[in-house]
Amino acid sequence: MRNAKTIKSAMSVVAMLSAGSAIATPQVTVSFTNNTTEFATYQPGSSRNETTTYSNASPKPSNVPPGASESYTVRATGSSPITYGMVTYRSGSKSCQFTTSYLMNSTPGGVRTPKWNKNAVASGGARCDISITAVNYSNHDWSVNLIMR
């Protein structure tokens, strides 16, 4: 029984290590700055993308005073080939929804290339800036700056 368990463990380790050359799901580091004159409140949202982002965020985003900023990481667990962050902040009547995502593309020739995307949607007179400030080509982690004005 003990031997069988050991063999099973060895086989699973071999399988795990053989597949281990794939890059683990990358994480995004978010830095949000509130440049409005009122508090910016993080809106948990109701879409799956927003709730998943919230679930994967550490530490949890919250309220940001005028002129202040907050930082957190969004890191998916598991081996999903796609990871993303979608967050919405509201300040008075202004609102910004920021989205950033990573996807590993596979071409027909078998070449796999990483791609990082970004997008911002403003409403209520807000100005929303999103920029990808860094990408790590080794592990594909990336960083974004979000600014709400």
Place this chain on the structure above:
Amino acid sequence: MIQGIGVVITAPVSVKMDKETTADSEVVKEPDSTMIQTGKTNVSLLARQLSESALRSSKREQELSRDELAAYAKKQINNFALDGYTFGKSRHDLEQPGTDDPEHLARARQATEYVNQTINGSRYAKNPFAGLSQDQLALIAYDDSGGYTINERRAAWCEGQRMKSEWARGAVTRCQLESAQTGRVPVFLTEVLHFYRGLPKIEQVQDCYPGDYEAELLEKIRVELASPSRESNELAERGLNLYDILASIAVLEKKEAEVKNDLSVQNHSAQAPTSASFFDKPSPSRDAEPSSITTTSN
């Protein structure tokens, strides 16, 4: 407004709240009398106010359920930070503490100056509560007894948020390093867990933290520890031998034992966080060279 404000009391320069943590509640004791007889007069008022606030906070936490305490916190934040504050802004700026104590009057004036300077974008505004601990700042911010002006409470809360932000910035930087070096982040998540455990109870119960947050974090830490490290990936790239396989089994068994030990302390039922594969509504994407976009709405 402030009870017994005319009484001359001397108090310690810094008030240390003695906490007794039990399974269900945290009891905050008053500073003992020997402490109160030392120190300087110019900080005695704040020290005494903090002491009274600590008693009210303790009473509140004992009497209210988690949901009730969360609702109380939400209402207070609305009053000193969100819509409730905005609607009464001019009134808040004129509010004076109900005292003729010059120390308190000066502090309230400083708080109003700080609030307005930060609203106008100043990064150099001086917060009258800089230097207090997270616990002390929370005592001021969430005390609605009238002992502090709304702007004082807002300033105290802002200082607490600034401290959290400063910690988060450092923790996230450490997280990036850990991720780059090992491919996983159990140390970072453990730091987040410890930070959460150190927050005042009224902040732990707020909406931004789910009710099972601690269990959720422990589960994430377990998943991270169980995932292969970058070292394992390097092994796979150079090819395996029998020694590598046996060594990996030993490491896995050791980690499982460690995780079991950790989890046996906590009785929880959190699920591992999952990630969706696709966007509900694919948003327009752009290529990702480090760059920026701006969206404006009028």
